[in-house]
Amino acid sequence: QKEVEQNSGPLSVPEGAIASLNCTYSDRGSQSFFWYRQYSGKSPELIMFIYSNGDKEDGRFTAQLNKASQYVSLLIRDSQPSDSATYLCAVNLRNAGNMLTFGGGTRLMVKP
Amino acid sequence: DVKVTQSSRYLVKRTGEKVFLECVQDMDHENMFWYRQDPGLGLRLIYFSYDVKMKEKGDIPEGYSVSREKKERFSLILESASTNQTSMYLCASIPQGGKYEQYFGPGTRLTVT
Numbered sequence: 001q002k003e004v005e006q007n008s009g010p011l012s013v014p015e016g017a018i019a020s021l022n023c024t025y026s027d028r029g030s031q032s033f034f035w036y037r038q039y040s041g042k043s044p045e046l047i048m049f050i051y052s053n054g055d056k057e058d059g060r061f062t063a064q065l066n067k068a069s070q071y072v073s074l075l076i077r078d079s080q081p082s083d084s085a086t087y088l089c090a091v092n093l094r095n096a097g098n099m100l101t102f103g104g105g106t107r108l109m110v111k112p
Numbered sequence: 113d114v115k116v117t118q119s120s121r122y123l124v125k126r127t128g129e130k131v132f133l134e135c136v137q138d139m140d141h142e143n144m145f146w147y148r149q150d151p152g153l154g155l156r157l158i159y160f161s162y163d164v165k166m167k168e169k170g171d172i173p174e175g176y177s178v179s180r181e182k183k184e185r186f187s188l189i190l191e192s193a194s195t196n197q198t199s200m201y202l203c204a205s206i207p208q209g210g211k212y213e214q215y216f217g218p219g220t221r222l223t224v225t
Contacts, residue, residue, distance in 0.1 A: 032212045043202055043216040044155075051211070088155070092212040098143045098162065099170075100214055102155040 001026055004091050006103035014111055019076040021087050021106050026070070029094030033065055033072045036088040038105065044088055048074060079110040114139060116217035118203050124223045131190040133220050135203030143206040144186040145214060146170075146178065148199040155202070161186055193224045 003026045013019045021035075032051050036044035050056045050063040050072065064073040072091075076083055089103040119134035135144065145160040147170075157170030159178040167178050175197060179187040186205075190197055200221050204214040 034213055041221075043219040046213055046215060049211075049213055090214075098206055098212055099145075099157065099160065100212060104154045 002103075003027065003093060004089055004101050004103040006087075006089050006106045008104055009107040010109050011106055012109045012111060013079050015079060015081060017079050017110075019079045019083065019108055019110065021074040021076075021089075021108065022071060023073070023089030023091075023103050024071045025089075025091045025093070025101075027091070027093045028067070028070060030067075030070075030091045031094070032092040033063070034090040034100065035061075035063060035072075035074045036090060036102075037083075038086045038088060040085075076108075079108075081110050081112050084108055084110045114205075114207055114215040116203060116205055116215055118201075118217040118220050120220050121218060122221050122223075124225065125190075125193050126225055127194060129190075129193050129224075131193050131222065131224075133188040133190075133201055133203075133222070135186045135188070135205075135217055136184055137205045138184060139205075140183060140208055141205040142183070142208070144180070145204040146176075146186065146188045147202045147204065148172070148197075149202055149219075150199050158188065193222075195224050198222060198224045 035048040038044045048063040050065045056063045060077045062075040086105040088105045090100040116137045146158045147155045161180040177189045203217040
């Protein structure tokens, strides 16, 4: 089992819909969780981080963390074609020091 | 605003050449990282550094070395480039006072022929 897992997709949603991206992790002691967006040929860009159980909202983005079930989600409301990208989940695993463990990413396609 | 820069966006080198990739951050960050990213394999950590002259191996250090002589600069060295080192190379750093969030440079697409 990989330490951080994501469905590779592609996840296809129509413009204006809610896109839901999921990530599961294996280490129950993990404390910090990050979502990155990566456009094709570009480097990852940090868009959200969450440390506590529950929801965290930032504009059209909502990160949801459920430590008991060991998953973290990213919701994108009112999806736009410009949201089409690969979304990487990253976790600071317990005993990992300052390192992050990245999932393989989910490719999102928002169709006009 | 966090700013991480890399010396080249695109680089083409020949097999056997020594290759230097440079990463610079201008905000006194202590922790810096080098990754490579390949289709289907995701982001893989090559080396990281938590202070000047300090380095730790990541998951795939073979064929690479690093240098951190100044806090702002972290260099990745391919001693003798090989075709299987053709990849996207990404540098990242954690801001002072940060909580593990890493900010990436623009990346260097290296092709070894």
